[in-house]
Amino acid sequence: MKQFSRARVDVRRWPTEPAALGTSTAGPRCSAPARPAQAANQTGSTSKLAGNNYTAASSSINSSSSSSSASSGGDGGSGFAAGHWPPPLEQWLVAHGGVVNGVELRQVLYPSGASDRLLVASRDHAAGDLLVSVPAALQLRYDNIEAAAAAAAAAGGGGLDAAGTDDLVAGAGGASLGIPPAEAAALLRLFDEMPRGSDTGAPAWQFKQALTFLYHLSRGAASPLQPYLAHLPGLAPGVPTPRVAMLMYDDAVDELQYGALVQDIHNQKYWLRHVGCQLMPRLTGGEAEAEAEAEAQGVAVGQAQGGAKAGPGAAAVASSASPFGGLVVDEELFGWAAAVAMSRCFGLSRGPRPTHTCVPLVDMANHVAPREASNAEIRSGSDGHVAMFAKKQIRAGEEISLTYGTHDNHNLLLSYGFTLQPNPYDGFYFDLNMETIESLVEGQGGDPGTGGLAAWQRELIAQKLGLAVGGEGGGGADSIRVYLSGVTAEAQPTAAAAAQASAGSASAVTDAPAAGSSTSGPVAAGPVRQPVDPRLLAALRIGTLQDRAWEKMLAGRSVEQIGAWGSLLARQQEITIMQLLTALASALYSSFPTTIQQDRQLLSSASLDVAAAAAAVTLTTKSTTPELQEAAGAAAPPSSVAAATSGSGARREWPMHPSRPGAISSAAAAGKEQAGSASLDPAAAAAAAHARDAAEAVRFRLGLKTTLERNLQAVVARAKELDSLKQVR
Numbered sequence: 001m002k003q004f005s006r007a008r009v010d011v012r013r014w015p016t017e018p019a020a021l022g023t024s025t026a027g028p029r030c031s032a033p034a035r036p037a038q039a040a041n042q043t044g045s046t047s048k049l050a051g052n053n054y055t056a057a058s059s060s061i062n063s064s065s066s067s068s069s070a071s072s073g074g075d076g077g078s079g080f081a082a083g084h085w086p087p088p089l090e091q092w093l094v095a096h097g098g099v100v101n102g103v104e105l106r107q108v109l110y111p112s113g114a115s116d117r118l119l120v121a122s123r124d125h126a127a128g129d130l131l132v133s134v135p136a137a138l139q140l141r142y143d144n145i146e147a148a149a150a151a152a153a154a155a156g157g158g159g160l161d162a163a164g165t166d167d168l169v170a171g172a173g174g175a176s177l178g179i180p181p182a183e184a185a186a187l188l189r190l191f192d193e194m195p196r197g198s199d200t201g202a203p204a205w206q207f208k209q210a211l212t213f214l215y216h217l218s219r220g221a222a223s224p225l226q227p228y229l230a231h232l233p234g235l236a237p238g239v240p241t242p243r244v245a246m247l248m249y250d251d252a253v254d255e256l257q258y259g260a261l262v263q264d265i266h267n268q269k270y271w272l273r274h275v276g277c278q279l280m281p282r283l284t285g286g287e288a289e290a291e292a293e294a295e296a297q298g299v300a301v302g303q304a305q306g307g308a309k310a311g312p313g314a315a316a317v318a319s320s321a322s323p324f325g326g327l328v329v330d331e332e333l334f335g336w337a338a339a340v341a342m343s344r345c346f347g348l349s350r351g352p353r354p355t356h357t358c359v360p361l362v363d364m365a366n367h368v369a370p371r372e373a374s375n376a377e378i379r380s381g382s383d384g385h386v387a388m389f390a391k392k393q394i395r396a397g398e399e400i401s402l403t404y405g406t407h408d409n410h411n412l413l414l415s416y417g418f419t420l421q422p423n424p425y426d427g428f429y430f431d432l433n434m435e436t437i438e439s440l441v442e443g444q445g446g447d448p449g450t451g452g453l454a455a456w457q458r459e460l461i462a463q464k465l466g467l468a469v470g471g472e473g474g475g476g477a478d479s480i481r482v483y484l485s486g487v488t489a490e491a492q493p494t495a496a497a498a499a500q501a502s503a504g505s506a507s508a509v510t511d512a513p514a515a516g517s518s519t520s521g522p523v524a525a526g527p528v529r530q531p532v533d534p535r536l537l538a539a540l541r542i543g544t545l546q547d548r549a550w551e552k553m554l555a556g557r558s559v560e561q562i563g564a565w566g567s568l569l570a571r572q573q574e575i576t577i578m579q580l581l582t583a584l585a586s587a588l589y590s591s592f593p594t595t596i597q598q599d600r601q602l603l604s605s606a607s608l609d610v611a612a613a614a615a616a617v618t619l620t621t622k623s624t625t626p627e628l629q630e631a632a633g634a635a636a637p638p639s640s641v642a643a644a645t646s647g648s649g650a651r652r653e654w655p656m657h658p659s660r661p662g663a664i665s666s667a668a669a670a671g672k673e674q675a676g677s678a679s680l681d682p683a684a685a686a687a688a689a690h691a692r693d694a695a696e697a698v699r700f701r702l703g704l705k706t707t708l709e710r711n712l713q714a715v716v717a718r719a720k721e722l723d724s725l726k727q728v729r
């Protein structure tokens with residue numbers, strides 16, 4: 001029996017409808033990215049960014065390496081030399097050493113016009129049954145690239161530092177993917193160019209994984225993963241790229257009405273543009289190509305590109321250093337790759353090194369919450385394979401679902417492009433600092449003169465919450481992000497359980513391998529567990545004490561103990577605190593420009609727009625089935641094509657591309673019948689994406705307001721309960 005450890009579905013990712021970026025109202029496509037401005041200090045806004053900042057990579061790419069020849073798999077490693085293309089994922093996995101046990105992939109079409117795919121049990125399963133198992137070599141993961149480069153270095157061929165590479169070589173499937181060492185080394189150098197996660201200082205995993213997707217895509221038939229790629233959103237017909245928040249239209253982003261999220265989205269948009277518009281074109285030869293093209297047409301575009309200008313011959317240099325065989329990566333394609341990476345990769349935190357992986361078929365399972373609602377879970381083996389097991393009994397025909405994590409809607413939108421209504425993990429987050437606490441307890445505090453906070457209270461609060469006492473210096477934070485939630489009375493834990501759960505969540509967050517989280521920062525936002533964040537409740541309990549006699553006793557308690565929902569110091573004081581919280585939730589609710597009722601109305605009309613726009617896409621889509629596209633220059637695997645232009649001058653194309661869902665322009669497809677390809681009308685596709693963004697924005701803010709409404713109900717109910725107890729006595 002192999003050693004299993006639990007796999008964690010990582011929260012932190014990002015999304016795409018590639019066309020959206022090009023037509024974003026943010027400005028001209030690929031103009032120089034503006035630094036993200038502070039979001040308007042509206043509802044829930046933050047005074048500073050949380051954990052998903054990136055800093056630019058410092059090193060520059062080594063342009064002296066050249067792309068080596070890849071061995072062509074001929075049939076793309078699919079094992080399906082003739083017949084249906086792409087092969088069904090289940091069959092492809094089994095043909096290559098995977099296990100698929102009573103599970104099938106289904107495509108569904110909703111009345112709204114949206115289509116989705118899901119995993120379904122094709123027979124009954126008992127708890128503990130193995131459903132799917134995928135070896136490391138069939139997974140798309142950046143550590144496979146790192147392993148291939150490290151193996152080459154260890155063999156003395158790659159010029160890389162071989163120290164500490166044993167675990168990578170043992171734990172991943174680089175060698176069996178047939179990745180040429182020089183290409184792995186070139187890709188590794190690109191990894192190093194990527195923006196760094198503010199929490200890890202290492203190149204952000206989302207970008208590394210996006211580059212890995214693009215690498216396999218560029219290899220065409222030479223990549224054994226090509227059949228998997230053909231099933232991905234954006235490339236498979238009828239399955240649009242998820243609209244992760246950074247790809248949303250700017251007007252829809254504004255409609256979210258939640259400063260903390262708006263700010264995170266602006267940050268991600270900034271970095272997407274930086275990499276997609278500046279770094280990638282420069283590093284893959286696109287900038288020089290664009291300049292040459294513009295020069296030929298007598299148009300100067302250098303300014304519009306915004307980045308460092310490439311010198312003469314830069315295209316040749318960049319393409320020789322690029323692992324993409326001369327193919328140019330632009331913002332649209334990078335946005336697609338980043339969105340796919342963010343929305344379907346799992347974080348593996350317990351292996352030899354934390355990493356991320358996209359696991360064919362397993363990544364088709366949808367998300368449900370809370371955790372008890374899902375019927376399957378994922379575990380990873382010490383040899384890098386990832387397996388999905390039944391957590392409970394599953395009946396034939398039932399959807400197989402996972403819980404990606406304890407994500408609030410803020411995280412879901414950033415990483416996956418959807419929200420859950422209702423979402424038991426949702427919370428209304430805002431920044432709490434000493435001034436806010438002072439204003440909340442005004443008139444109730446322990447300072448006999450002002451009714452504000454006495455010095456001892458300020459110090460105790462600062463110590464318990466990790467805040468700076470006077471707003472500056474002293475080692476504490478200026479502010480911490482806290483939540484109000486809609487957790488129901490039945491779900492509220494006891495004081496002891498709350499304290500324990502809170503400690504557990506903190507370690508889970510710090511264990512996360514992900515860079516670029518949306519809410520983790522110096523003080524990470526853990527999953528919502530009670531109606532009021534224990535740190536906020538602790539601050540109010542300390543801040544409304546009139547008697548210093550409590551100080552000593554509270555000093556010995558943890559913030560989770562002081563702020564546990566189920567405990568209290570004195571009944572009348574607790575009633576007062578509930579009143580303060582009622583005023584707080586009301587004030588936060590009133591800061592939204594629209595009401596719940598108005599949003600419900602807007603959502604119903606936005607849903608009609610979504611359905612109409614989806615219908616327009618269907619009507620304007622030209623089906624090219626079963627015609628194969630035999631684009632000139634695309635027939636050979638990328639590594640055999642040294643540059644973007646062939647000798648005859650014909651531009652080489654990406655073997656598959658999100659602008660041509662379902663189409664494959666590769667020799668690998670010869671003799672195979674395609675399942676279908678579609679030529680999308682860009683205007684109709686953009687309108688559909690825009691409509692979906694607008695609806696999701698309203699759905700998101702409606703969810704937040706509902707959370708605040710439930711929070712108010714919980715707080716008022718507790719106040720009444722305490723009051724009635726007081727009267728009985």
Ligand SMILES: C[S@@+](CC[C@H](N)C(=O)[O-])C[C@H]1O[C@@H](n2cnc3c(N)ncnc32)[C@H](O)[C@@H]1O
Nearest residue numbers: 116117242343344363364365366367416417418
């Ligand atoms: C890991 S993939 C799951 C497979 C996906 N349904 C597909 O067809 O490729 C995650 C994506 O599925 C969709 N998704 C998953 N769970 C969802 C849910 N509960 N509601 C709406 N969309 C969901 C979102 O588009 C998300 O980005």
